Amino acid sequence: MSLFRTELRRLTKRRFTRYMTLLGLLVLAAVLIGVFFSNQKIGADQYAKAERQADQEYQQQVRWTEQERVACEQAKKANTSDDRRYPDDCSQIQPPPREQIQADWFLPSTFDFRETFDETLVPFAAILGLVGFVVGASFIGAEWSTGGMMNLLLWRPKRLTVLLTKLAALLTGMLAVALPAAVLWFAGFWAVASFRGSTEKMTSGAWQSFMLTGVRGVVLVLVLTTIGFALASLGRHTAMALGGVVAVMVVGQFGLGILLQMANVRWAEAYLLPTYMLAWITKTITLQDWNSCNATYDGSCEPKTLDITWQQSSVLLSVAVVVILGASLWVMRRRDIT
Known part of the structure; x- marks a missing residue:
């Protein structure tokens, strides 16, 4: 029997995977319904x-x-x-x-597809990314905590092959959820714009831009899924991934953000991870320094700006995946399976 098919079946049969995925999809549906009823067509x-x-x-x-x-x-x-x-x-x-x-x-709120749809891809990627992170951490964490990994290695003693096959099955499962969800997300908001807004001025360039943004959103989902899987494998428990992300966000992000603001550090947001994740989705985030100004010809003062681009974010995300996944593979190969 194929190890990949076995792991994929194990993933889909887990109740936690089903419930968590269903919860994420229901939240997305709630967002879509909320936008539908909070907008109306203007005539x-x-x-x-x-x-x-x-x-x-x-x-x-x-x-x-x-x-x-x-x-x-x-x-x-x-x-x-x-x-x-x-x-x-x-x-x-x-x-x-x-x-x-x-x-x-x-005028009442109306949904202009060309002007507004790209903003909806941020919560789409965030919600599915959270689902992927938790499902990925639970998938491998449960294997370690219940002893399933040790039993599997008795049948297939190649440690790295087993771990990477589990990861491949996990990413395949998340991709099978994210791609149809993205298609339905596009279709749902097109319906919202048709009945509660406007679909005017949609060109081939606008569609291409939205498609590329959607692809980056799906990639971010897979990256967060991989990081959750790797952290849980590194600590051999689901709590390692969940505790790690809580520590990073609460201590590393909020604490660091407060410290940077108290120290009046320039471009403080450039040191925070959410800035790069948002820049990855939206292509560019422009930070403004209100403590400095660029004089203009009419005498006004414009704050200096710093652009965080999706290319810079891609480097950070790639390094994070390589370091965390590489560490989990190294630990898997070096530590005893007990």
Whole structure:
């Protein structure tokens, strides 16, 4: 019997794998349904209603301004005016021009596929990545804690082959979940945009960009799955992976972030892992340093910026996978199986 098929069957038969995967898919479905009901298609009725609300807002501003002008004049006559509240000339208290109150401010939320869909790929990759991490850690961690790994090595004594075959089966299973989920994610939000927004201005370039972003999201899911698997194998227990990620995120990320901010370190976000994961999905993250400025021709001050690109993120993710997976393979080969 093929070891790969056996491990793949073992993965799919585990109740934890099924429940965790189902939970992740239900969360994704909840996000999709929530976006559907929180948006609506904008037509002539919505624009007319927004214009009426803009007029109402303008009238309220006019009434409030008139009240403030009268209060200012009364305070001036009674010599009780507060210089910090009213100007010297009460006639300066005027309502804003009508054109400044735009009807667009009062339009309901609508889902523009071209402008908004790429943002939805971030929670998609994050949720499936979390599922993959936990499932991967549990898959190999349970084998170690129950003694299943030792029994398997009696049948197939090649340690690295067994471990890598388990990893291959795990990644195949996650890919079998992530790819259909990505297709349904695209289709679901296309339906949301069709019924609750707009699908206009979609070009072949926009589709290609979305596809590449989706591919990077699936790759991130596989990377997190591999890291969870490798950490649990390294510690020979599921708790090693879960405890490790909690320590890294709580101590390493939150603690480091607070320390960097207290020390006023420039580009503090550039030292945090979530920044690189987000840059991997969105292609580029632009950090701003508000303590410095670049003078412009009109005399304004623009903060200096630093771009974190998906290429830089790919180097960090590759190094993490190589180091953690390499360490687990080395430990697997060197330590006794007891």
